[in-house]
Amino acid sequence: MRVRRTLVAGARGLGLAAVSLAGSTLLFSLTLISLVLLLLGVGWLTTPLVVQLTRRFADQRRVWAQDWAGIRVPSGYRPPPARQPGLPGVVQRCQHVLTDPTTWREMMWLPVDMTAGFFTALLPALLIAFGVEGFVAPAVLWNGVRPDSFTYGFLSASDATQVALMPVLGAAALAAAFFSPKLPALHFRLAAVFLTPPKAELAARVERLTETRHDAVDASAAELRRIERDLHDGAQARLVAMGMDLGTIEALIERDPAQAKELVARARTSSAQALTELRDLVRGIHPPVLAERGLDDAVRALALRMPLPVEVTGRLPGRLEAPVESAAYFSVSELLTNTAKHADAERAWVDLEYADGRLRVTVGDDGRGGVVLPPEGGAGAGGPGRTATELPAQGGTHSGLRGLERRLGTFDGILAVSSPAGGPTLVTLEIPCALCSPKTSSS
Amino acid sequence: MRVVLAEDLFLLRDGLIRMLEAFGFEIAAAVDNGPDLTRALAEEQPDVAVVDVRLPPSLTDEGLQCALAARRARPGLPVLVLSQHVEQLYARELLADGTGGVGYLLKDRVFDAEQFIDAVRRVAAGGTAMDPQVISQLLSRRSQDRPLARLTPRETEVLELMAEGRSNTAIAAKLVVTERAVAKHTSNIFGKLALPPSDDDNRRVLAVLAYLDRG
Numbered sequence: 001m002r003v004r005r006t007l008v009a010g011a012r013g014l015g016l017a018a019v020s021l022a023g024s025t026l027l028f029s030l031t032l033i034s035l036v037l038l039l040l041g042v043g044w045l046t047t048p049l050v051v052q053l054t055r056r057f058a059d060q061r062r063v064w065a066q067d068w069a070g071i072r073v074p075s076g077y078r079p080p081p082a083r084q085p086g087l088p089g090v091v092q093r094c095q096h097v098l099t100d101p102t103t104w105r106e107m108m109w110l111p112v113d114m115t116a117g118f119f120t121a122l123l124p125a126l127l128i129a130f131g132v133e134g135f136v137a138p139a140v141l142w143n144g145v146r147p148d149s150f151t152y153g154f155l156s157a158s159d160a161t162q163v164a165l166m167p168v169l170g171a172a173a174l175a176a177a178f179f180s181p182k183l184p185a186l187h188f189r190l191a192a193v194f195l196t197p198p199k200a201e202l203a204a205r206v207e208r209l210t211e212t213r214h215d216a217v218d219a220s221a222a223e224l225r226r227i228e229r230d231l232h233d234g235a236q237a238r239l240v241a242m243g244m245d246l247g248t249i250e251a252l253i254e255r256d257p258a259q260a261k262e263l264v265a266r267a268r269t270s271s272a273q274a275l276t277e278l279r280d281l282v283r284g285i286h287p288p289v290l291a292e293r294g295l296d297d298a299v300r301a302l303a304l305r306m307p308l309p310v311e312v313t314g315r316l317p318g319r320l321e322a323p324v325e326s327a328a329y330f331s332v333s334e335l336l337t338n339t340a341k342h343a344d345a346e347r348a349w350v351d352l353e354y355a356d357g358r359l360r361v362t363v364g365d366d367g368r369g370g371v372v373l374p375p376e377g378g379a380g381a382g383g384p385g386r387t388a389t390e391l392p393a394q395g396g397t398h399s400g401l402r403g404l405e406r407r408l409g410t411f412d413g414i415l416a417v418s419s420p421a422g423g424p425t426l427v428t429l430e431i432p433c434a435l436c437s438p439k440t441s442s443s
Numbered sequence: 444m445r446v447v448l449a450e451d452l453f454l455l456r457d458g459l460i461r462m463l464e465a466f467g468f469e470i471a472a473a474v475d476n477g478p479d480l481t482r483a484l485a486e487e488q489p490d491v492a493v494v495d496v497r498l499p500p501s502l503t504d505e506g507l508q509c510a511l512a513a514r515r516a517r518p519g520l521p522v523l524v525l526s527q528h529v530e531q532l533y534a535r536e537l538l539a540d541g542t543g544g545v546g547y548l549l550k551d552r553v554f555d556a557e558q559f560i561d562a563v564r565r566v567a568a569g570g571t572a573m574d575p576q577v578i579s580q581l582l583s584r585r586s587q588d589r590p591l592a593r594l595t596p597r598e599t600e601v602l603e604l605m606a607e608g609r610s611n612t613a614i615a616a617k618l619v620v621t622e623r624a625v626a627k628h629t630s631n632i633f634g635k636l637a638l639p640p641s642d643d644d645n646r647r648v649l650a651v652l653a654y655l656d657r658g
Contacts, residue, residue, distance in 0.1 A: 031572060182498055199475065271554070272551055272554060275551050279527065281529055282527075282528075283528070288497075288526075288527065288528045288530075289528075289530055289532065290506040292496070292497065292503040293503065293504060297532060301530045301531065301532040304530075304531040304532060305531070307481075307583070341634070435501055
């Protein structure tokens with residue numbers, strides 16, 4: 001295993017060294033030329049192109065760093081501005097790449113990569129080659145070929161003792177290649193030092209948190225407004241009407257029992273309606289089964305209420321944190337509602353899974369597919385006013401996928417949609433979360 | 444008839460006690476939490492238990508779990524479960540053991556005292572009392588199924604009432620038709636749904652639910 005790993009590292013190192021030397025030298029020269037050409041004007045056109053190439057080149061190294069050495073090298077590019085036509089667009093693009101700190105970081109990295117990077121990449125291969133030479137050279141020397149000028153490392157071929165020591169040095173080199181697993185990673189560590197933006201991750205994280213917190217506050221404010229409105233227009237109004245009816249009944253009960261009885265019946269209907277409305281409202285805020293049983297049974301109950309057959313598989317090992325349960329439930333609810341309304345599906349299924357501190361829910365159907373996430377900032381997203389229309393209780397009649405994504409974003413959750421035209425549609429959501437209690441015995 | 448009552452809200456418990464006593468029931472015990480309910484069911488051996496789904500201390504579905512456990516300990520123990528909401532999931536769990544004497548009703552059914560008492564009596568006698576909401580959910584869900592689509596509107600109506608656990612007499616009274624007409628409808632329904640006919644009220648419901656479940 002170790003031999004294989006060492007050989008692979010050596011081979012990759014060779015390739016990497018070639019790429020480093022050729023690619024970085026070429027790109028560095030091109031960049032310099034392009035920057036000089038800025039003075040002549042042509043540079044405004046070529047610089048973004050060269051920078052683009054450099055980025056691809058650096059990105060490839062980031063991929064290799066991740067794949068071969070498990071080292072994450074964040075990029076931290078700034079998002080490009082919206083494309084503008086004509087000359088202003090050209091200038092703007094060039095300005096954008098020139099003001100992006102990543103451009104300069106990569107520019108600094110290129111000369112390092114073609115020198116130190118080249119050497120560090122070559123190191124594993126060099127050690128192996130050197131080690132092998134330590135064994136081959138003495139064999140050749142003892143077979144009569146004795147060029148006195150030959151040296152191996154610091155050992156000279158003119159002295160028999162030194163020749164005898166060559167395999168020892170070779171073995172040491174091989175051992176170094178063999179027993180230092182971090183050696184192939186050296187190249188990527190070097191690249192990481194130059195390419196990692198300072199505190200980029202922290203900054204990105206703060207940005208993301210600000211954004212999601214804003215969404216969360218927006219959504220909960222809209223939700224409170226909806227609840228207030230529903231209570232005000234619904235149950236509250238009905239109870240007032242009931243109170244009025246009861247007052248009238250009190251006055252009528254002896255004078256006109258027949259009419260009083262009629263009013264009693266009406267009051268009873270009103271109270272039943274008020275209850276129904278309150279029940280729907282409660283279901284929209286926090287479904288009772290969810291409160292009573294947790295996510296898996298709540299999804300099962302939801303599946304039973306769907307107009308199409310929905311199969312629910314998977315069990316959760318326990319209850320999740322209440323906000324996560326709720327977010328996952330309403331997401332599934334919205335997805336199933338969409339399926340029932342738009343997908344033209346015969347059947348749907350939901351799979352629940354909890355592993356490694358992540359909840360994964362997959363919702364699929366055999367419908368006609370073609371579901372796409374609308375672009376961020378496009379029709380699907382929107383301001384607070386929009387959020388108010390995406391109510392959990394009603395399911396998303398609009399393209400609520402972005403809303404869903406935002407809701408999950410509050411929990412650092414993600415949403416993945418696979419829905420080729422013609423179907424089938426598969427939506428997976430994943431939320432990192434903790435179990436708050438293991439499952440108690442339930443029948 | 445001796446009743447064990449479990450309801451954590453004082454006002455509702457008080458109202459239920461008064462209503463049940465007014466209709467000649469004897470309240471063997473009225474409790475407000477799960478552990479007390481389990482104890483009362485074991486000690487009092489009531490003729491019927493009226494139980495709220497959500498009970499302290501967990502305030503989840505403790506009442507339902509207690510009732511299911513008590514029915515496992517004493518098969519056929521009549522239990523009427525009351526809830527602020529009705530879920531097919533819970534209805535299935537109650538009916539799962541296949542023995543009678545179960546009911547599952549929305550709390551607002553107590554608005555109509557006589558119907559509610561009728562349901563309690565039916566359950567106590569080993570029958571079933573399913574909330575119309577559960578039944579209509581089931582029927583609307585399965586309405587695309589072909590055998591159900593073959594029923595006439597009248598037959599669907601009869602099927603719904605039948606699934607709630609009502610007898611032919613009760614169905615006849617409710618629909619204002621003769622019992623013979625109802626009997627004819629039911630045999631038509633059983634024929635169309637390919638269910639073996641039976642006189643037992645409870646078995647009728649189980650058969651209907653089992654059929655609806657099969658889809």
